[in-house]
Amino acid sequence: xxxxxxxxxxxxxxxxxxxxxxxxxxxxxxxxxxxxxxxxxxxxxxxxxxxxxxxxxxxxxxxxxxxxxxxxxxxxxxxxxxxxxxxxxxxxxxxxxxxxxxxxxxxxxxxxxxxxxxxxxxxxxxxxxxxxxxxxxxxxxxxxxxxxxxxxxxxxxxxxxxxxxxxxxxxxxxxxxxxxxxxxxxxxxxxxxxxxxxxxxxxxxxxxxxxxxxxxxxxxxxxxxxxxxxxxxxxxxxxxxxxxxxxxxxxxxxxxxxxxxxxxxxxxxxxxxxxxxxxxxxxxxxxxxxxxxxxxxxxxxxxxxxxxxxxxxxxxxxxxxxxxxxxxxxxxxxxxxxxxxxxxxxxxxxxxxxxxxxxxxxxxxxxxxxxxxxxxxxxxxxxxxxxxxxxxxxxxxxxxxxxxxxxxxxxxxxxxxxxxxxxxxxxxxxxxxxxxxxxxxxxxxxxxxxxxxxxxxxxxxxxxx
Amino acid sequence: xxxxxxxxxxxxxxxxxxxxxxxxxxxxxxxxxxxxxxxxxxxxxxxxxxxxxxxxxxxxxxxxxxxxxxxxxxxxxxxxxxxxxxxxxxxxxxxxxxxxxxxxxxxxxxxxxxxxxxxxxxxxxxxxxxxxxxxxxxxxxxxxxxxxxxxxxxxxxxxxxxxxxxxxxxxxxxxxxxxxxxxxxxxxxxxxxxxxxxxxxxxxxxxxxxxxxxxxxxxxxxxxxxxxxxxxxxxxxxxxxxxxxxxxxxxxxxxxxxxxxxxxxxxxxxxxxxxxxxxxxxxxxxxxxxxxxxxxxxxxxxxxxxxxxxxxxxxxxxxxxxxxxxxxxxxxxxxxxxxxxxxxxxxxxxxxxxxxxxxxxxxxxxxxxxxxxxxxxxxxxxxxxxxxxxxxxxxxxxxxxxxxxxxxxxxxxxxxxxxxxxxxxxxxxxxxxxxxxxxxxxxxxxxxxxxxxxxxxxxxxxxxx
Numbered sequence: 001x002x003x004x005x006x007x008x009x010x011x012x013x014x015x016x017x018x019x020x021x022x023x024x025x026x027x028x029x030x031x032x033x034x035x036x037x038x039x040x041x042x043x044x045x046x047x048x049x050x051x052x053x054x055x056x057x058x059x060x061x062x063x064x065x066x067x068x069x070x071x072x073x074x075x076x077x078x079x080x081x082x083x084x085x086x087x088x089x090x091x092x093x094x095x096x097x098x099x100x101x102x103x104x105x106x107x108x109x110x111x112x113x114x115x116x117x118x119x120x121x122x123x124x125x126x127x128x129x130x131x132x133x134x135x136x137x138x139x140x141x142x143x144x145x146x147x148x149x150x151x152x153x154x155x156x157x158x159x160x161x162x163x164x165x166x167x168x169x170x171x172x173x174x175x176x177x178x179x180x181x182x183x184x185x186x187x188x189x190x191x192x193x194x195x196x197x198x199x200x201x202x203x204x205x206x207x208x209x210x211x212x213x214x215x216x217x218x219x220x221x222x223x224x225x226x227x228x229x230x231x232x233x234x235x236x237x238x239x240x241x242x243x244x245x246x247x248x249x250x251x252x253x254x255x256x257x258x259x260x261x262x263x264x265x266x267x268x269x270x271x272x273x274x275x276x277x278x279x280x281x282x283x284x285x286x287x288x289x290x291x292x293x294x295x296x297x298x299x300x301x302x303x304x305x306x307x308x309x310x311x312x313x314x315x316x317x318x319x320x321x322x323x324x325x326x327x328x329x330x331x332x333x334x335x336x337x338x339x340x341x342x343x344x345x346x347x348x349x350x351x352x353x354x355x356x357x358x359x360x361x362x363x364x365x366x367x368x369x370x371x372x373x374x375x376x377x378x379x380x381x382x383x384x385x386x387x388x389x390x391x392x393x394x395x396x397x398x399x400x401x402x403x404x405x406x407x408x409x410x411x412x413x414x415x416x417x418x419x420x421x422x423x424x425x426x427x428x429x430x431x432x433x434x435x436x437x438x439x440x441x442x443x444x445x446x447x448x449x450x451x452x453x454x455x456x457x458x459x460x461x462x463x464x465x
Numbered sequence: 466x467x468x469x470x471x472x473x474x475x476x477x478x479x480x481x482x483x484x485x486x487x488x489x490x491x492x493x494x495x496x497x498x499x500x501x502x503x504x505x506x507x508x509x510x511x512x513x514x515x516x517x518x519x520x521x522x523x524x525x526x527x528x529x530x531x532x533x534x535x536x537x538x539x540x541x542x543x544x545x546x547x548x549x550x551x552x553x554x555x556x557x558x559x560x561x562x563x564x565x566x567x568x569x570x571x572x573x574x575x576x577x578x579x580x581x582x583x584x585x586x587x588x589x590x591x592x593x594x595x596x597x598x599x600x601x602x603x604x605x606x607x608x609x610x611x612x613x614x615x616x617x618x619x620x621x622x623x624x625x626x627x628x629x630x631x632x633x634x635x636x637x638x639x640x641x642x643x644x645x646x647x648x649x650x651x652x653x654x655x656x657x658x659x660x661x662x663x664x665x666x667x668x669x670x671x672x673x674x675x676x677x678x679x680x681x682x683x684x685x686x687x688x689x690x691x692x693x694x695x696x697x698x699x700x701x702x703x704x705x706x707x708x709x710x711x712x713x714x715x716x717x718x719x720x721x722x723x724x725x726x727x728x729x730x731x732x733x734x735x736x737x738x739x740x741x742x743x744x745x746x747x748x749x750x751x752x753x754x755x756x757x758x759x760x761x762x763x764x765x766x767x768x769x770x771x772x773x774x775x776x777x778x779x780x781x782x783x784x785x786x787x788x789x790x791x792x793x794x795x796x797x798x799x800x801x802x803x804x805x806x807x808x809x810x811x812x813x814x815x816x817x818x819x820x821x822x823x824x825x826x827x828x829x830x831x832x833x834x835x836x837x838x839x840x841x842x843x844x845x846x847x848x849x850x851x852x853x854x855x856x857x858x859x860x861x862x863x864x865x866x867x868x869x870x871x872x873x874x875x876x877x878x879x880x881x882x883x884x885x886x887x888x889x890x891x892x893x894x895x896x897x898x899x900x901x902x903x904x905x906x907x908x909x910x911x912x913x914x915x916x917x918x919x920x921x922x923x924x925x926x927x928x929x930x
Contacts, residue, residue: 008616025891068891104891121884133683136619151508153507153599155920159668160706173640203625214598218507219488219508220470230641230661240625425565454621456623
């Protein structure tokens with residue numbers, strides 16, 4: 001007999017005389033002549049109630065089943081007499097597949113998130129983490145659907161790279177050299193020419209520059225892959241390994257880029273609201289009471305667009321005392337971003353046209369800037385509760401202006417010869433952005449620590465499992 | 466005006482008075498009072514013909530446009546009078562967005578694949594590589610669709626790992642230590658406790674063991690992410706960085722695993738046959754004349770299942786002389802696999818129940834084996850032209866048998882405590898497999914070198930772009 005998933009049994013249109021359910025015991029309680037078993041198989045948040053009559057063969061074994069045990073149940077799907085469930089299962093046979101004894105760490109009582117991180121191999125069996133990882137999966141799928149429905153081509157940019165894409169933070173070195181006795185060159189320095197790739201290599205921090213190559217051939221592309229930062233920062237929002245989505249669009253300017261980012265964020269929220277309704281209700285109940293109103297609010301109205309210069313004026317006029325002083329030319333800090341999105345506008349805000357000096361070399365220089373007020377066509381999308389969730393820009397497509405940007409950032413043209421070629425041959429205006437996948441997942445689940453939305457988080461000092 | 470993609474214009478249901486096309490000039494030829502421009506934007510293989518009349522403003526510029534130049538065309542979509550195309554565009558204005566001069570490396574003439582690898586930043590603009598990367602994208606999406614439609618949960622297993630999953634080949638070290646002057650411990654050895662994660666870390670070779678964790682909680686899961694091998698092998702089928710898909714299914718045995726693998730492969734072929742028809746026809750014409758018949762043949766009938774022991778008998782009885790001798794207990798080599806799938810059965814073959822000694826510790830021991838003929842519930846799916854494309858197994862779910870397997874392979878139980886826990890608490894039969902994404906892509910495109918199906922291939926000595 002084919003296995004039926006619990007989620008399909010719970011959503012059944014009609015009763016059924018014979019079905020096979022397989023999963024794990026969440027709870028069991030005894031009545032006089034039978035046992036109630038809540039069976040969960042991870043296919044959805046809810047378990048299904050199984051009624052095991054004492055006349056069943058092996059009942060002596062069944063009535064000792066503990067939380068965590070694996071069982072196979074054959075029986076009938078019948079309308080439930082209990083509250084809050086449409087169907088239950090009257091067992092005709094129950095096979096104990098795998099026992100769990102009293103040392104099973106996931107007993108009914110609540111556990112701290114810190115403890116659950118230590119047993120990351122068992123936590124997906126809990127309500128919270130089952131829900132998180134189902135939503136993670138659906139969110140990833142929604143990302144692909146969004147882009148594929150719009151004729152974007154998915155590109156796998158390299159993980160191992162010899163270039164430091166944007167000088168964007170510390171990188172992990174990748175090597176096959178023997179660290180105990182690395183080969184040395186004539187100057188007594190480690191000889192990278194003898195490394196696997198014949199040069200120094202690192203883990204990528206962004207696939208953007210390579211995505212631009214593909215946008216300049218296939219028009220609309222996106223990446224979705226792991227990226228890395230070797231930053232020694234132990235915060236609830238940073239991990240050394242995380243997934244990032246980077247669309248890149250040919251014949252697109254900053255305005256089109258901001259529109260795409262807004263449509264994207266709304267599509268993702270709408271998708272998980274629809275497809276993970278029960279899991280999101282769980283988060284709204286037990287993780288963050290404001291979650292569902294906040295998500296629905298984001299869907300309702302257009303995001304505000306506010307230039308960096310306007311944002312600085314708003315912050316200056318706010319009358320607040322800032323920990324980090326506000327001044328044109330300085331980066332916006334978390335406190336400023338939170339003020340804009342949570343207090344002033346009370347909705348998602350796209351801040352655009354940032355000072356050139358604090359942004360990357362590849363961002364497109366805006367024309368007609370006042371002297372000392374040079375800006376680039378960059379944008380950051382800020383959302384309540386999280387802050388920056390998307391960062392993007394129109395890229396500099398003009399060869400000579402790109403060269404000027406590289407000189408400004410002290411970059412060596414030789415290392416970027418191929419990137420300059422994109423401007424030499426059939427150059428086009430193009431733009432893109434990056435979305436941190438885990439930031440988005442935190443936003444749609446309300447979960448506050450990035451360690452709790454990654455199956456096995458990599459943070460300073462931690463690479464377990 | 467909104468941009469229309471060439472593929473949408475070519476598939477239009479009716480003529481249209483005003484549309485905007487943007488892309489790159491593939492060819493241009495002159496007639497008396499007008500120019501024909503073939504415009505391609507990467508959205509599909511074919512370009513669309515644009516007719517530029519000499520009365521257009523800026524015609525002096527337009528009639529000098531060279532291959533590779535970027536243009537914006539406003540005009541009317543009208544029925545084509547030429548052969549082989551339904552629609553063409555009569556330009557009402559053409560804007561030159563980016564020029565390409567005679568140094569543009571992708572002129573009309575054919576180029577060798579080796580040369581195109583050197584200009585990997587431009588090759589996606591060619592017919593062949595445009596097609597390869599569109600199919601790559603669709604194949605990736607089809608993989609997600611297959612699993613999501615079947616209620617599988619997508620899991621991101623870690624890229625950086627402290628464990629050598631199966632002892633499956635050489636690994637890349639990941640470190641932030643200064644290779645010139647690494648910190649040393651009391652014994653004078655490199656002190657890995659001072660590395661970023663407080664221990665030695667590597668790039669993953671497989672996410673299987675972590676996927677098992679999730680299958681034992683959510684029932685049906687799959688991974689799809691990059692994996693790495695630091696093997697110094699320069700062949701047409703090996704890359705140091707490649708993508709792998711690893712489904713893992715709870716309450717599933719080897720038989721169910723083989724069925725899933727067969728359904729999966731057929732689904733993927735059917736999907737790209739349908740959604741990338743023009744690109745696949747191009748491959749069938751210019752890359753491999755046998756491609757389309759081979760793919761259709763694979764769809765038509767059930768794959769053969771053949772035990773390892775039967776396979777060895779077939780090879781022995783074949784009367785062939787083998788480079789690698791055939792004997793029960795030895796691994797099947799490429800020549801043996803090719804004989805089985807290409808000559809003997811002439812269709813895809815799943816070989817199962819391999820000798821225990823040559824397979825990984827986690828594979829389930831078959832009961833009732835003859836002494837000296839111990840086997841495990843492993844399977845390899847072989848396809849014509851490629852050889853092994855999928856490798857999988859039922860996993861050992863019995864705690865004591867798993868321990869015996871670990872002892873046999875000299876593995877330290879302490880490093881696998883969490884893996885053993887899965888057998889201590891609610892253990893269930895489960896099975897899964899791995900599909901090399903690029904191998905599958907080579908199979909469906911007929912492209913013979915893995916370097917030509919990866920945007921930027923990483924192989925020994927090569928990490929360009």
